[in-house]
Amino acid sequence: MSEEGYLKRKNDIFTKATHGGFDPEQESTWPLVPSIAVTTSFEQIEPGEHRHFIYTRLKNPTRQVLEKCLAELDNAKYSLCYSSGLGATTAIASILSAGDHIIAGDEMYGGTARLFKEVFGKFKVETTIVDTRDTKNIENAIKSNTKLVWVETPTNPLLKVVDIAKVADIVHKHKDIILVVDNSFMTPYFQQPLNLGADVSMHSLSKYMNGHIDVVMGAISTNDFDLYEKLRYNQHAMGLSPSPFDCYQVNRSLKTLPLRMEHHMKSSIALAKFLEKQPKIEKVIHPGLPSHPQHDLIKKQCFGTSGMISFYIKGGLKETKLFIKSLKLIKFAPSFGGYTTTLLVPSLMTHTTLPEKVKLEYGITDNLIRMTVGFESVDDLIADVSQALEIIK
Ligand SMILES: Cc1ncc(COP(=O)(O)O)c(C=O)c1O
Missing domain, CATH: 3.90.1150.10 (Aspartate Aminotransferase, domain 1)
Incomplete structure (x- = not known):
């Protein structure tokens, strides 16, 4: 499907969207549709011994189904969901330290710019804005304390396109910098940033991914275990988790x-x-x-x-x-x-x-x-x- 002349896809994305993250045998009644686990808390075996789930802010069965489906769609090993797209961005920025430096695209979503410059700026994280279409601008902006390059493509609202593979090549000449692509405009159906060399694919799930204008949520996907572990820790520590009901809705939407x-x-x-x-x-x-x-x-x-x-x-x-x-x-x-x-x-x-x-x-x-x-x-x-x-x- 899709128009002539575009990158050729493996059509397994249709199967991943349909079945990703869930098999009826995961639940004792073998339902075709995953249940919504609204519980905040899970019964434990004895003090110090628990089963798979403890408390919904940390991990929840419905969220886990969605995270697994998202990981499959993004061709990633790991995904994590957040209470909004900006929650996902906050989580990524939270792994930075005072004195670190971000390079971000000049037309990034206004809320992302406000978060980086005004909120994280207060914690001494500095942000340089460049036109990311020209990769030389990124190369020239990199400093010894640069830790994050943030790209949106196509940009918002002028729909300028950034060459993700070219940016990834530049960024990965530097061991400590991660490249994040905000993929909210495209979804993994049309664009796969991790395949093109990005370290993280970020989504505002509130947009195309849910598509029904009734959920605010966000997510990230990555193949980098250390990065995932840091993000997972902060997801728990910072309380950015989404509700199980919202996870159910987004997971249902991904089928189509x-x-x-x-x-x-x-x-x-x-x-x-x-x-x-x-x-x-x-x-x-x-x-x-x-x-x-x-x-x-x-x-x-x-x-x-x-x-x-x-x-x-x-x-x-x-x-x-x-x-x-x-x-x-x-x-x-x-x-x-x-x-x-x-x-x-x-x-x-x-x-x-x-x-x-x-x-x-x-x-x-x-x-x-x-x-x-x-x-x-x-x-x-x-x-x-x-x-x-x-x-x-
Ligand atoms: C490109 C882009 N990224 C991120 C966000 C933030 O997502 P959310 O509204 O889910 O927090 C938005 C919101 O409009 C957006 O347009």
Whole structure:
């Protein structure tokens, strides 16, 4: 499946999504669907002797099913789940010490930038921001105290693509630096950062992975045992664990991940092609379009692209607001990766922490709209966009 010319996949990801992490014989009643273990605590044998589980913050059967499924999808030995995507990022940053240095992509999610700079900055962890598309920028930013390189690809909201394998080569010339890829935009269905040399694949599970707009959760996957052990310890120590019910929901959603991602890709490319032809649209950005400057790179490192489109409407904030207000079907809301099509204005919503000058430099202007394409019929989406564009003078 997926479009021509992309990296070829082994289709075992469909089987991994379906069966990963669970076998009916794991439970005494042999259910096809794993149970939700809502218990906080587990009966022990005698003082000092316990069975597999003790207390849900440490380990929980439902969470374990999900973590195993995620590890399979990510082609990883280990996965850990957290109470949010930022919880997962907090966990990764928590293994750093005062005096350590982070290099991060200039268009990373605003919440990640705030966490690194404002929260971990207070603990004397320094962050340098670079355009990670040019690997020389990363090479030049590395210092003797650099411990973490953080990459998001495609970036948010301008969907710039970073060459993960090239970044990994540079990072791994230095023994103590780990490369983390925030894979929330792509999911393991379209992009496998660990296969490309990253040390950690990080997910906001709140997005495509869950896809039903009803859970906030995060996760990491890795093949590095020492790193996993440090993260596992901190997961317990810091109390960043998710609820068993949320784990159940995400695990259920993963069964349809491949089907959903195929649909997101197909519909978003059709809508992006339509938008490209509209005279009231200045520019359309979708890594799956041949007009994207890094279309070849995305084909080289990914199995396809997800359902994200960014586009500039002709005009400014007035036209953007009028367009959004005129939409009847497409909802105006933050986040992405759900079954409904939504859009947002990054300059006023996700990237408010950036100084005005920097936003302009990046091209995050008030006429930039980021859209996440869901499962409505493409014809209905096109009709909705068309009538809203008609209203703009
Ligand atoms: C790319 C990206 N990474 C991480 C996060 C944080 O995830 P969460 O909202 O689950 O904490 C977000 C949230 O929007 C995001 O867009």
